[in-house]
Amino acid sequence: MTTASTFSQTRARSAQARLAAAFAAFTLGALVVFTVGFAGPEMIHNAAHDARHATGFPCH
Numbered sequence: 001m002t003t004a005s006t007f008s009q010t011r012a013r014s015a016q017a018r019l020a021a022a023f024a025a026f027t028l029g030a031l032v033v034f035t036v037g038f039a040g041p042e043m044i045h046n047a048a049h050d051a052r053h054a055t056g057f058p059c060h
Helices: 003-038 041-054
Strands: none
Touching: none
C-alpha cells in the first residue's frame, strides 16, 4: 500500500466520521426540539428539575 493510498483512505474515513457525527448531532437536536416543543410546561419544568438534582446542582 502506498502512502498516497493510505492517506486517501484515512481522509475518506475521516469524512465518513464527520458525516456520521453531523447526522447524530442533527438527529439528537431534532429529537430534543420536537420533544420539548410538544411537551407541556409542567413536564419540561419537572424534567429540568430532575436533571438538576441528578447532576448534584442545588436548585432549592
